[in-house]
Amino acid sequence: MYGQILTFIVALVLFSLQESGNEALRPPVKNLSLAALVFAAFVLLCAVLFGRLRAAWHKGLPQDLVAARFYRLQGRLSVLALGFLALDVFVLNVKDLFQWVPGFSRSSTVSGLVGLAIYMLHLAAIWYWAYPLHRRLTGTSTGRAAFIKGHFSFYSALLFPWFFIALVLDALQWVHLPAFFASELGQIVLFGLVFSLFLCLSPPVIVRFWRCRPVPDSPVRRRLEEFCRSHRFRLGDFLLWPLYGGDHFSAAVLGILPRFRYILITRGLLALLHEEELKAVVAHEMGHVKRFHALLYLSLFLAYAAAAGAFHDIVLLAFLQQKWVLQWVLSRDSVAHNLFSIIYSIPVLALLVLYFRYLFGYFMRTCERQADLFALKTLGDPSPLVSSLQKIAYHSGGIEDLPSWHHYSIRERIHMLLAATANPDLIAAHDRKLLRSAAVFFLGLGLLIHGAVQFRHSEKAQAWRQDIQLHILEAELKLDEKRPELYMAYSGLLMQRQRYRDARLILEKGLRLAPNHPGIQNNLAWLYATAPPPYRNPQRALELAEQAAAQQPDPYVLDTLAEAYYVNGRYEEALAAIRQAIVQKPQKVSYYLEQEKKFLDALEKERR
Structure with missing residues (x-):
């Protein structure tokens, strides 16, 4: 499963x-x-x-x-x-x-x-x-059609969590949520809330989808109910589970809230086991609840979501750093897009399989063993659980040694039960092992996620992003050389990378194509005002900044004008220009206030 x-x-x-x-x-x-x-x-x-x-x-x-x-x-x-x-x-x-x-x-x-x-x-x-x-x-005795239908029904219900969560998250795109939920942490919290809501409220829907029916009233059922009550284990009902037609030998517990918690037992298992063996099966399922395994699984899913979100950008940036990969992304050809999708999917799928197959699988095997040991401790006798496992193995075709990534083999489970009977300290030791494993895992993964987040905000990652943006803009400029906004964006990135010569050449080319474009004038003015020699040209900076501000007196243009006045020693005019920008209440107003202080200090120093 x-x-x-x-x-x-x-x-x-x-x-x-x-x-x-x-x-x-x-x-x-x-x-x-x-x-x-x-x-x-x-x-x-x-x-x-x-x-x-x-x-x-x-x-x-x-x-x-x-x-x-x-x-x-x-x-x-x-x-x-x-x-x-x-x-x-x-x-x-x-x-x-x-x-x-x-x-x-x-x-x-x-x-x-x-x-x-x-x-x-x-x-x-x-x-x-x-x-x-x-x-x-x-x-x-189940026919082929019922067998296939049973598989469809079973796996469709298993997909219900994904469907519910995906549908809710799709719907929430049309709802105005607090800004926090737009952040990566907010997305994980939102996913966790939706998943938790599903775990709590979905069991009644799933058992109806599976067409489960209550186990018929009988002395055995009543004694199973009494067994649960005696161990303070509340549940909604015992249900017949028509898994693969009902002849399969299996049981499960479904649900977190007592009212919506069910123990599912297939018709085949109910007919195969006697009362004490059924109590052992119920005790095993009880162990999953008493040891909070569903919450651990939820935490593991959320941990994967957090890790995937933290490392997604890094993996993508690492790929797009390669020019040949970026060319595939920018291509209009379907083959190139498919090649990129294939290359990118390899690490994504590898990490997914490694996480769930090995890390998640380890915790599932450990939890299953803990549930076995809980049943042993509850019953005080391994015989009912051992005999039930032996019957299941025999009637399933002799599968005592069948390997499983999420379950120890039946033979290994029996050996552990017998060993724990001989040495009860093994039960507490296994509980400690699971607790230590979870603590080490979440601590280690937390440190990795923290490192990934730190790297994403590092200068190295920023340089990667700028390189990729430069390559994208270069490709777009080759396709359309008459779009002024491309020259503005491209030159801005070049200046951030301190490639002043290239930025000047691009802006001058753009200015020849659009002589009166305020954005290009503004960027070139900023370059001439702030770049080091031999690119600095204060007089030309002021000339261009005045032309840009006359057409488009936006805060960022007025900031360039103020800087141009400043580098030309005209501090009063610089102060007036920056205050005109501040009046417009721009974003990142703290930057404009710092500029105002710089100009004011220069003016006071000049007057001394």
């Missing part, structure tokens, strides 16, 4: 990263035909691989090996489906086929739904061809 959630996240990122150029590579009909052929190839591949595994079983391959290869094959095909999705997106430009969908180009929710639908179509092919082996391994 958790592995599939990770692939859904990757699918969303893959689909969102690609941006098409202005020039289409192929006609839409041809793109659609090629996409259909690629999907047909994936379907054929699934049929062949599952067919080979069935043939190997018929030839005598042991069932436990068949089960291990079966689950491994499903996982690998799910990952391979991401490769086919990437092919659709980056090579076949399938996103161009959905531009007609209302909101597709503006809403991340709409475009994300389309991307997930394409990926789910590939998963449906996997489920279709996996069904015969699944039926033989588990002995299920």
Whole structure:
């Protein structure tokens, strides 16, 4: 389940990263035909691989090996489906086929739904061809259509958190929020608030979507309820979980608030286990709640959001620093845009997979073990939980040693339960291990995020941004040499980089094209007034500044005029000009007040 959630996240990122150029590579009909052929190839591949595994079983391959290869094959095909999705997106430009969908180009929710639908179509092919082996391994009576429908229902509900959060965040774009929520920290806080709201209020919606029904009243149910009450564990209900048709052997706890908290048990597990084993399963799920695992998972999601936000600009700047990458971005060609999307997606996806597969996976395994140990401590006897795990492993096709990135294998779980029974100190030791791990992780990640934020505000990062902006403006000037605002922006960046000679040449060229443009006059006046020799020319600075101010007496133009008066020794006029600017209440008024003080000090010094 958790592995599939990770692939859904990757699918969303893959689909969102690609941006098409202005020039289409192929006609839409041809793109659609090629996409259909690629999907047909994936379907054929699934049929062949599952067919080979069935043939190997018929030839005598042991069932436990068949089960291990079966689950491994499903996982690998799910990952391979991401490769086919990437092919659709980056090579076949399938996103161009959905531009007609209302909101597709503006809403991340709409475009994300389309991307997930394409990926789910590939998963449906996997489920279709996996069904015969699944039926033989588990002995299920569920038909193929119900099996596939069950998968769709289950994973669609798992995607509900993303859909809810994306929809709310899209809607909030049209709402006037406090300025704080426009900042990076505010965005993370907003995401956390929306996610927390979802965790608290969504369980009733999800269980209805899954069509869960209350576990029928029986002596076993009543004793399970009494078991929960005796341990002060409140919940809304025990529900039958129709996971993959209901024959799957699984249980889960859903919800944080007691009123909206449910323990879900599949029909298959309810029939498989006796009362004491069911109590052990309930105690395990109780451990997740009592040890606040949902809050830890929420914190891990928020930590990833914070880290992704902190490092996003750095990764992007590092790429755009390369001229050949920037040329792809500025190109109107779809191939160039796709190449950039592919290159940029590599570190983004690598960090995402590493974080969730290894860091998040470590905490999930550790939490699952803590829930096992909580159940042991609650029951005082490992036998019910051990026997329930053994039954699940046997009836699932002999999966005692099946590896999982988010769960220890069943054999490892049983060994730990027996070891903790022999040495109860292991329970407290594991609790301390989880606490230490979380503290070290959040402290370390916090330091990394702090370092990233500091770097983003450093002179080095600022120089990177200026270099990129210079390259962009150079490219735009090559396309259109008659836009005065480009000369203004380009010269301003050149002066910030102290490239005064280049700035003067650009501004003089711009002035020849637009002799009376106040913006160009102002920038050239500022250069002549503030640049070091041999570029300083106070007299020419004043001449240009007066011309600019006569046409456009804005605060920044009056500031240039005041500076020109100042470098020409005309302090009273400089003071009058800067005060005229201050009267207009400009932004960053503190700068203008500092200028006023500088001119006033010069005037007083002259009068002494």
